Amino acid sequence: MIVKFNNRDPVYVQVVRHFKEQIARGMLEPGQEVSSRRELASQLKINPNTVQRAYKEMEEQGLIYTEKNSPSKITRDEDVLHRVREELILEAVDTFVTSVRSINVPVDELLELVKEKYDHQSDEEGGSAHD
Amino acid sequence: MMRYFKLVNFELGRFFKLYGVIIGITILSQLVGLWVVSNSYMERANYAMFEENLSPAQFVSDNGEMSLLVLTRTLWFLGPIALGAIALLFNIFFVWYRDWFGKNTFIYRLLMLPTARINVYLAKATSILLMVLGLVAIQIVLLPVESVLLKWLVTRDFRLDLAPAEVVSGFRELMIILPAGIIDFILAYGAGIMVIFILFTAILFERSYRIKGIVFGAIYVALATGIFLSPIILEGIIGTNYLYPMELLVLEIILGLIVSAASIWVANYLLTKRITV
Amino acid sequence: MIEVKDIKKKFGRKQVLNGVSFTANKGEITCLIGINGVGKTTILNAIMALTPVNSGEILLDGQKVTKQSFEKITFIPDAITMIPQMTIAEAMEFMDDYYDSWNQNRATELLGFFKLKQEDKISSLSKGNTAKVNLLLGLALDVDYILMDEPFSGIDIFSREQIADVFTSHLIEGRGVIITTHEISDIEHLIDKVVLLDEGIVLKEFNSEEVRESEGKSVVDVMREVYKA
Incomplete structure (x- = not known):
């Protein structure tokens, strides 16, 4: 997975957008597990803290949800x-x-x-x- | 403490190849030298006996007996000792400077070890001392071996068998590296260790303050030497032997300990507060 | 947290650091940026007590750096800090001998990650591989803080990419990292915090995501502004 980030928008915003595009195109299906923070950071070659921030943002927007002790999943809503x-x-x-x-x-x-x-x-x- | 021993071991390991070569040269040179010197002596003796009809006793009274003392006065014997001394003296500086210069900067690693930095200093000093003692030990083993060898090479009539101690005492310069008694030994090597400490500390002055440090280092060496030799200098100035030899000796030992301790203390300060990579 | 408080340093008559202050947090990558000769390396050396400062103070988690600190913080200089005659295996053994924090499992993992052979002599390695060994020896320590001096300079593009990958991996995660560079482009997306240095002072200290968010500027944009002013 190669994502070209621009340098002027916050990287976490660009990650959220990347996820939205994937969801809209059906590449990520409802209920599908998303990569861990660490995996995604090394896939996208960005800072793990940024991924953390992006996940937090997505959680707030209801794009992903996390049940106790299990990986985050794409919303079914x-x-x-x-x-x-x-x-x-x-x-x-x-x-x-x-x-x-x-x-x-x-x-x-x-x-x-x-x-x-x-x-x-x-x-x-x-x-x-x-x- | 463990890390100090590891460091000593490590420092020895780093110099080991060169050290091995020095040991090799010492053994080879002395043995070959003994063979060469003995043979040439016997050749001369044989020539004198057969061509000039001298008796062995006459030859000996003209030329002296063949003993290990003859060997000790040749380059075969003195060369390797000088080589070892020069190498180890050189190593006092090399043991520090090679960590700063060259492609790697190993001094970073040494100064970042989770141990008191003075351990690095003490380990380097210990490694040099051990190498000196190692060379001395080899010399002590070599002398009896050479004694035996001499018996094979030179016939009884021409030979003066000397015990190793007699060889040493027959040759003043050798007494410095192979003192006869335990007290002499401790004094000679104690002074040696003190010199290493003083030089190490001077080196650290240079490494801490660079060009200015050379001046500081030189002043330190002068000061340390001055303090150590002050009773002797004072007596020289006064012109009388104010102290009994025994008193002088005790005073020198105390001063030596003070100078060594001060060197370590200053080095510790430099290593923790002033050193720069 | 690493706190650098108002440190000043002179080399002869040249004032290299003239009151530098900044902080670097655990779990974040802080990048010291400045042209060559601006005193970046000197700052790292000063943090590690490898060079004295004329005034100011440096604290590591609130305390001065002592010998015990070296189990907690490590420094990866731009040249390798091992004897070139050693093999990689011997170098690792050396580290294991002296550091309680040495983590051989991680070292082995890094060997694989960088595709290094442990029987190779350090002196026989390419520039890129030497840099990787240097990095390995630092990263395999279980320390909270890692300082790296110009990890990307003077090595080939593939080694650079491999090293950049380290920053997004678990090898760095959770630790506090300070890296120096004069070239930001390789790592713009990797860093949390930027400290811009010039003429011995900190011109600006900022969080890279915050600047993007609130001002819509890239790190390079900010640098352009600051250095031109």
């Missing part, structure tokens, strides 16, 4: 899982809209373009998976 997905989509759309608005494209044309591009990219990804 549908609401939370749904919210994660929504949050990521909204965030991406926000960024997109902000940058596209400066060009003043009519929304219909934009949607058409988005659809076309999106299908095309999915085809490519699907195609390369067969190679």
Whole structure:
């Protein structure tokens, strides 16, 4: 697992975000155990204290839960899982809209373009998976 | 205490190869020397007897008898002793400076051992002392061996058999390293240990204050020597032998102990408070 | 906690440290940053009582450093502190002989981690491997605090990565670490705390995550600000 961290956002925030993306994409399933603090630190090559902080944050947000004497697990709470997905989509759309608005494209044309591009990219990804 | 013994063992181990070479050279040189010196003596004796028709007694009265004393006055015998002395004197400095210089910086390790740093100092001093004693022990063993060897090499008529003690007392310079009595032994080696301590402390002055430390070290050596020799110097100035020899001896022993203790105390201060890697 | 309080040091006429103060906590990686010759190594030496300071005080968990401290804190200088004629096995034996805190299991684990052969002579090792042995000899001690002087300088990229991996492993976890460097990029994500030094003083002491969080700045951003000012 290689994650490219930027240097300006807190690393723990980037770790939380990384987990959200994994959850949204279904790479991490509800109830699945997450790596221990130490394992994750060496996988991501970051400070164990940072991982600790990220886990604490995720616990507070309800993304993971810990039962006594067992490893932390991804939440089974549908609401939370749904919210994660929504949050990521909204965030991406926000960024997109902000940058596209400066060009003043009519929304219909934009949607058409988005659809076309999106299908095309999915085809490519699907195609390369067969190679 | 355990760590002190381990350190002594360790310091000995580090010098062991060179030490082995010195021992090897000493043994080889003395034995080969004895063989060479004896043979040349016998050759001369034979030549005198057969060519000049001298009797053994006449040859002996002209040339002296062959004994170990003859050997002790040759380079075969003195060379290795000088070599050992120089090597160990050199080692007094080497034993410290090699830990600071060179590719590794072993002094970091030594100073970071979980033991009093003075143990490092004492261990280094002990290792040198043990090596000196080792060389002396080898000399003590060698003399009787050489005595036996001499019997094989030189016939009875030309030979003067001497006990090891007689060999030593027949050769003043040898008495310093092989004193005849236990008191002499303790005095000679006590003074030797004191010299090691004084030099070690001077080295630590240099290692603590660097260039300024050379001056401090030199002053320390002068001061320590001055204190140790003060009764003798004073008597020289006054011009009379104020003290009986026995009194002088006791005073010197006390002063020697004081100077040694002071050297260790100063070294301890330098090692804990002033040393710099 | 390691507390460095207002230490000053002169080398001849040059004031190398002019009142340096900072703290380093257990369980955190504290990084001393400054260009070469700024006195980073001198600070580490002073903590280990390997060089005297002219004034100021250094405390380790509230106490002065004594011989007993060396079972609690260790220092990994930038050059190896073992005799080159020794094999790695002999070096480990030496450490085991003198330190109660030596942990042979961990040493063996580190041998594997760094892919070192214990029968190799130290003098025959590459620069990178020598640095790893040096690190091994320090890390295999069960001590609370580890000081490292420029662990990444002058070695190849793969050795650097391997050494960086140490910082995210259980080998460091829970211990207090102070490392010095003049090059932050290898370890920007690894460190908890940064102490920026220049001209013998601490220009800034900060927590790297806090600065990212509250100011949106990277460690390098802060360095740029501080050193340009």
